[in-house]
Amino acid sequence: MISETTSKKYNWGHRKRLKKRFVANPTNFPDYELLELLMFFVFARKDTKILAKTLLDHFKTIGRIVGANQIELKKIHGFGESAAILLAVIHEIFNRIHLESIKEHDIVISSSNQVLEYYKNLLENERKEQLHLMLLNNRNRLIADKLMQSGTINQTAIYPREIIQLALEYGASAIIMVHNHPSGDPQPSRQDIIMTKSIADVAKKLDILLLDHIIIGKDSSMSLKEMGMI
Numbered sequence: 126m127i128s129e130t131t132s133k134k135y136n137w138g139h140r141k142r143l144k145k146r147f148v149a150n151p152t153n154f155p156d157y158e159l160l161e162l163l164m165f166f167v168f169a170r171k172d173t174k175i176l177a178k179t180l181l182d183h184f185k186t187i188g189r190i191v192g193a194n195q196i197e198l199k200k201i202h203g204f205g206e207s208a209a210i211l212l213a214v215i216h217e218i219f220n221r222i223h224l225e226s227i228k229e230h231d232i233v234i235s236s237s238n239q240v241l242e243y244y245k246n247l248l249e250n251e252r253k254e255q256l257h258l259m260l261l262n263n264r265n266r267l268i269a270d271k272l273m274q275s276g277t278i279n280q281t282a283i284y285p286r287e288i289i290q291l292a293l294e295y296g297a298s299a300i301i302m303v304h305n306h307p308s309g310d311p312q313p314s315r316q317d318i319i320m321t322k323s324i325a326d327v328a329k330k331l332d333i334l335l336l337d338h339i340i341i342g343k344d345s346s347m348s349l350k351e352m353g354m355i
Contacts, residue, residue, distance in 0.1 A: 136172060140165055156187050167208045176203050191216045192250035220247050234265045237339055237348040240301055243270075248305035248341045256304040258288060260297035261336070268295050285324045292333050300328065302338040309343030313354070321349050 143162055147154055154162075157177045164173035179201055184190045190198075195209040220243075234240065240259065248255060256274040261267060271291060292300050302321070306312075313321075317340065325335040337350040349355050 136170060157181055160187065160190070163211070164208060167205075167211055171203070176201070180204070188246060189250050191219070192246065194252050197252070234259070234261060234267065234301065234336075237337055237346075237351060240303060240337070240339055241341070241346055244303045244339070244341060245346070248303070249343060251305050252307050254305060254307055256302065258291065259301040259303065260292060260295045261299040261301065262296075263298040265299060265336070268297055285320070285327050288324055289327055289331065289333065292328065293331065297333060299334040299336050301336050303341065304338075305341045311340040311342030311345055311347040313338075313340055313347060313349060313352075318349070318354055321355060325355055 143158065144165075147159075147162055157174070160177035160180055161173045164171075164176055168176075180190050181187075183201060184193060191212050193212070195206070195213065198204050198209040198212065199206070244257065248257075253275055255272060258271045258273050259267060260269045260271065273288065273291075288300065288302070291297075302324070317338070321335070321338045328335050335355060337348055338355065340347045340349070
């Protein structure tokens, strides 16, 4: 039988070797070892290899693991609050890096694909419906990105007055609405269409353009602009 002391020495040696391999060549690291290494920073002594493989078995990809909410993560045996918070922090950092890239490079937003490049990772695995608002200047460059609402599993209350008020506060000339359907189906509902047209009409009276309303599902998305609904 392996003694506790021997087990600790092996675990310490394994961690040291894994860290050394990562520093030498991080791109060749398999996904489970990358997760295993990440979990070292939460679990001081625990063997995290099994946990890493369990996460991948359950969520299938690293992107879905990092994007999973804390409730889903805590269902994984041995995965506690600290580990869930660590992944949430990484997810938020990743999202902000994407947004900074748009701001710093002063990119003109000219297509739904550019919007999806940022929001897809943020929203496709989100279990609650969220509404985000992109505020643009008169050259279609990003001024700000705001989370307007985070609703229940299948409904977000969208208030035209709040959206227009925010656009006026930032001096935005145009806005883009983005929200997700946790069901996975990006097809706009009747309520989505009515609300979009209402916001577009109110905004137009104040010389603000609603450029698009993009709905993100599990593996696909819909642009109400491209569908001719705006």
